Amino acid sequence: MSYNSFGRVLRFTTWGESHGPAIGAVVDGCPPGLALSEAEIQPFLDKRRPGQSRFTTQRQEPDQIRILSGVFEGRTTGTPISLMIENVDQRSKDYSEVANAYRPGHADYAYDAKYGLRDYRGGGRSSARETASRVAAGAVARLVIPEVRIRAWVERIGTIPILYSRFDEAEIDNNAFFSPDATAAAQWEQAVDAARKDGSSLGAIVVCEAYGVPAGWGAPLYAKLDSELAAAMMSINAVKGVEIGDGFAAAMSTGEGNADPMRPGTEESSGPQFLANHAGGIAGGISTGQPVRVRVAFKPTASILTPVETIGRDGQPTEIRTKGRHDPCVGIRGVPVVEAMMALVLADQKLLHRAQTGRN
Amino acid sequence: MSYNSFGRVLRFTTWGESHGPAIGAVVDGCPPGLALSEAEIQPFLDKRRPGQSRFTTQRQEPDQIRILSGVFEGRTTGTPISLMIENVDQRSKDYSEVANAYRPGHADYAYDAKYGLRDYRGGGRSSARETASRVAAGAVARLVIPEVRIRAWVERIGTIPILYSRFDEAEIDNNAFFSPDATAAAQWEQAVDAARKDGSSLGAIVVCEAYGVPAGWGAPLYAKLDSELAAAMMSINAVKGVEIGDGFAAAMSTGEGNADPMRPGTEESSGPQFLANHAGGIAGGISTGQPVRVRVAFKPTASILTPVETIGRDGQPTEIRTKGRHDPCVGIRGVPVVEAMMALVLADQKLLHRAQTGRN
Amino acid sequence: MSYNSFGRVLRFTTWGESHGPAIGAVVDGCPPGLALSEAEIQPFLDKRRPGQSRFTTQRQEPDQIRILSGVFEGRTTGTPISLMIENVDQRSKDYSEVANAYRPGHADYAYDAKYGLRDYRGGGRSSARETASRVAAGAVARLVIPEVRIRAWVERIGTIPILYSRFDEAEIDNNAFFSPDATAAAQWEQAVDAARKDGSSLGAIVVCEAYGVPAGWGAPLYAKLDSELAAAMMSINAVKGVEIGDGFAAAMSTGEGNADPMRPGTEESSGPQFLANHAGGIAGGISTGQPVRVRVAFKPTASILTPVETIGRDGQPTEIRTKGRHDPCVGIRGVPVVEAMMALVLADQKLLHRAQTGRN
């Protein structure tokens, strides 16, 4: 076991704090011979990078990736891939307030209760800055599963959902919100702007689908594909809920309403044809060949300007309001992180699958 | 890694198929010196046992637990605890239909796609019968965390929720549905009866809370308490969604609305007083000392009498309807399973916590 | 991690005490589709079974294996294989002496120091009886590596070695000592008989070779094939030393003397031809295609009739002499155990190899 590692055969370990000199990941178990350079990773980091619009934190981090090991003459060698991103814009000038009082909804109190001390600068290890390491590792994982295409988007910000009747995948990268619905994006612009100006914050829901996953990935019982995805998504900062397929809606359904009938596949496809995908592409913890679909709830960040009652390290009552830079809606930048975790889980399960079955 | 094990320091492995001679679990890493006998485990199995009311499957299994190792003179020795339950009422007479055609919504097709063969008798390894092993292991885990009280209930069956204004914990064990709301229980009786008679099935939502968890359990980043709980719950048969605290509702909230303000604790309690628990008792992946709250969505079982389009092993189109015995609402018997997984995760995290911090 | 499991992808967990109702193993990660029944396992257990000659313990155990899961219609299904052996001849009548005093050289004191209690009947969990579970698991592992042939023998008992000039593999199964040298076997007969009559015991060295291991198994750096073998062998009761290839003799050699020169392979073999095998078939932690060779030292069992100074549980000085049944030379029955561990390590590494490289 390892506190800061994830994955079974393709396994990554992340390290680093928000305001330390650098953050990074070590990706172990990557198959040899894959073409890998910084150029394969950087675009994914650029999608997650802060400071790109006024709707995310204004911290300016170039998030320049460096590969320190595991690649030779442009190809992975099968040895551990060490990835490092230097922290540039730390601004750790004044953290006395956070040092002395616990921000409710943040990990401050819990870390102190556990470890007896904490790196309070920018949240230290509990900062969402760590997710940059995941995105970098996820870019490596994508190389392991070239047969799979992964796409995530924001489905809702606060009380405003997209309409799937307006769904346009091409639109996702055209706006600052990873919205597949241009109309919703325009509404979110106003809502997030308002939240930002008020020093408030908004929650969001991110949906992620993976196309091209063959039937058979996932390992019952305790390495089930859905179980691994749930763990992966719930480990992301601010995530409070995970659904596979219809999720909680399935609980309100009936066996008939929730059925995914099957027909013989067409000549082109190897698997059967499914008439519905309530299951989100997973049955018994194993992929069915349908798109794998996950839905993830991000809470509104606890960093708000409104003063909140709290206590100090000394146990005395006080109030705290979070000034500084922050994301008014952390779910937005969650999109590339959710994609990365999807890639990491699927790549790991692919390797696990071929370990046991010998099938590639 | 292990396909059929769960946990890091307190680690259990389950084995067995629905219609094999027996099922069981090996619990490894249990602290020595705990008083353990079959009598500590049996009551939890009895809660989950099938055939107790007309609302669950009519398979008659006594689910008699046997402890085969790890206990000496009534106390755990620190060595692996082997638990076994013999299967008695297998009735594996005629499975030719299931053998030759895939039941949509079940693991039939996925298992065949993965392994190239499957034990089709009663679902084999993918049967919810395996959860009896979890309940037995969970009973051992409870001994590791005597400071914690765990309680789960059904919050909704199909379209009928309980009302929290009628919540009465004492009521939970008074009805066949683990309902804390007697009125809802009466409504569910009709709904489940109707579903049973129609050969249909219903989904359900189970809520589980753990009281007495001290602040500090949970290990960032990839052994976060919420991440482990999500994996544990999503690994249960028929589960399609997991929420911690407010879950998806948090995504529709604001930073102010989602805040859990803190005040100094009273003399009796060691930790601070929280004015709300939107977070479900977990911040940054670590327990805060508040009740840990999880919400779990169970889909309606795919075993229904209505014929569903499917394909045979030969790839030809056919129809299938599930006769035989089944649960019209698998979520009901999910209650003791959810409790068991909560106990297993918390016990593991307690040991993990003291490994790193030296605090008990 | 798991205290009582071994292996990474093909992973087994053992449970059970010397005088409990049964012992067993759960083998997880076994590929599906392999022909497996009790008949595949029993012969290996029979080789290890006690009471077969006067040179081993007189405890009479039929060691009848039962497969409780993971096999359907004679083939492995890819789900965990539960193996159980009932203990029959426990004779746990009088253990008061062992209960109250620590036998030096046994685990008695260490277990008490660690756990605060122990199952003292026949050594409890620390008994070599557990190795029957390994042998059963090893029989399953052999099915995973049909390309490999494994053969172990006793090279030395006490001060009497075999002569390799008299080495005859066919002889190994012809005597009670797994000796490839009939002359040495005759000498050992006298030596072990003498030790048995004196209530003394003798150490032994076991050598194990695996033929047919292809180049490429083993995973640097911390899953190196030699590192895994060392862990596997050193985990066997009474083992105090492990060598790969020339082992300690290599430390007295020079670079020239220790070289394993290579020539192009012949038409029949795919790999190169090696002119020597000082390395024992492993370079950089990876198999080279040569025979994998391990040498294992077993200490003489501490169960002797000569009184030894010791202390009681009460801390007071006393003496102890081990009456009861025991092996005068535990290394003899170590042969099938060493073979089993070799099979388990190689099978695991094969699966690990194909996980990363996709090559079978």
Add this chain to the structure above:
Amino acid sequence: MSYNSFGRVLRFTTWGESHGPAIGAVVDGCPPGLALSEAEIQPFLDKRRPGQSRFTTQRQEPDQIRILSGVFEGRTTGTPISLMIENVDQRSKDYSEVANAYRPGHADYAYDAKYGLRDYRGGGRSSARETASRVAAGAVARLVIPEVRIRAWVERIGTIPILYSRFDEAEIDNNAFFSPDATAAAQWEQAVDAARKDGSSLGAIVVCEAYGVPAGWGAPLYAKLDSELAAAMMSINAVKGVEIGDGFAAAMSTGEGNADPMRPGTEESSGPQFLANHAGGIAGGISTGQPVRVRVAFKPTASILTPVETIGRDGQPTEIRTKGRHDPCVGIRGVPVVEAMMALVLADQKLLHRAQTGRN
């Protein structure tokens, strides 16, 4: 599982190649609150550093350690500790010969057979340069076990052993060979000089003892202290044999000769007094309170000037002689590495012990 990680609760992962930009380790699970800075680590690296005498490789590496995470205000925070050492003196000018032909005794052929490609510069990942990362991680591990003192020395180089009658611990750090026997050191100076001039190499035996390990560390059955030590030591480059206590000598002994009798402890010590330590401080896989003693065999490095028959990547016969810089006796610099692995295993087992038993 992880290919490049070691340890269970205190777990480290190493990365990096001989001629890459840097090497490093991530240490996960370190308890919080320990005083740690580069100054705690550097002295151990300095002991292992190449180019310090003419008896080791002339590669000039300052081996300057950097801590990139996990430490705040001079104390460990409980989060992963990222350690990095930049490679400075790579000299990867001409490796065409090694690129095109396999050096027998090195990992060249095995890596190519496994991965299909390899970083041939200085041995890439298989270079002993990786052990610097272990030494750094080991320095962190030492902080976890302040009650333990670890000391290793060279016992033999080639055919020349030390005499224990001349053993002087203070002498170990006074010579270039970590010899506790000044006379042997003088003899080794001549022998290693001769080997160096001839372009030959010598094997060595390293002994390591740990004092102050309390009774109770080690976790049967597959996390036994001796099993973990065997895996740890055998994973070091060039190691071919590991013994615990008397090791192979025990195989030639009798039960009486190998006994470690016990007497009640004196007032000062908590445990019993042992009259011998044939067992090397471990019984049943658990520490007894005696010094833990390991003996490790290093083969002579395969890098020699004498031409050795080999084959090229093209399969054609050729010869190779290793020019370049190398250690004439790699066992010498193995001393700090063996100490580091001892520290890492013991620290991990300490945490594992308290996880299960709650005792610090």
